[in-house]
Amino acid sequence: MPFSEYQRQVVAYHGCGRGVVAACLRGKALTPSTNDYDWLGTGIYFWEHGPARALDWARFMNRRKKVSKPAVVGAVIQLGHCFDLLDIRFTTLLREMFPVFQETMAAEGMGMPVNDASRKLHRLDCAFLNWAIPLAEKKQGIRFQTVRGVFVEGEPLYPSAQLFTESHIQIAVRDPSAIVGYFHPATVDSP
Structure with missing residues (x-):
């Protein structure tokens, strides 16, 4: 199954502290997250077209004492070779790969x-994607620059709703060169 390059750019937002925003605007790149519990595996995480959600995350991290002075930095991201979990080519591939992942984990x-x-x-999603993506890269002879997924999260908006308060599209940038540039979003006010 050949994967085409995504010839499109998206605007995305990263929740962080004001000092990180200032550093990005001076040209310093964000550091990839390597937590063992990240949804999309290793990468620099952004909310696609979600500045308010990014600020909400920064405030959450502030309450946990991991971010001071919550803020948001915007980025223009060239999706490039994107492992897009909103595309059935990728979800079908992962479904086929999961039994092999289970066997590999057991064998090891x-x-x-x-x-x-x-x-x-x-942790399962993170470990599986960190295992599966390099195999897909080797098979296709490409390097995936970004991973993109939708997450249904939060509380239902009303009884029996399938619409939720915190649903979002998240992007994990695996190759920092996919970040075209950073900007300070004018529409998001930090507290």
Whole structure:
């Protein structure tokens, strides 16, 4: 299954502290997250077209004492070779690869990581994508620059709703050269 390059740019937002925003605007790149619980594996995380959601995340991290002075930096991202989980080519591939992942983990004597959605800890998803994407890259002879996924999150908007308060599209940038540039979003006010 050949994967085409995404010839489009998206505007996305990263929740962080004001000092990080200032550093990005001076040309310093963001550092990729390597947490074992990140939804989309290793990468620099952004909310696609979601400045308010990025600020909400920065405020959440401030309450946890991990960010001071919550703020948002915007970025223009060239999706490039994108492992897009909103495209059935990729979700079909992952469904086919998962039994092999399970066998590999068992053969290596490793326990299967477990997701804990109530705490937003996605250890299984992270481990699986960090395992699967390099295999897909090798098979296709390309390097995926970005990973993109939709997450249904939060509370239902009303009884029996399938619309939720915190749903979003998230992008993990695996190749920092996919970030065309940073900007200070004028529409998001930091507290």
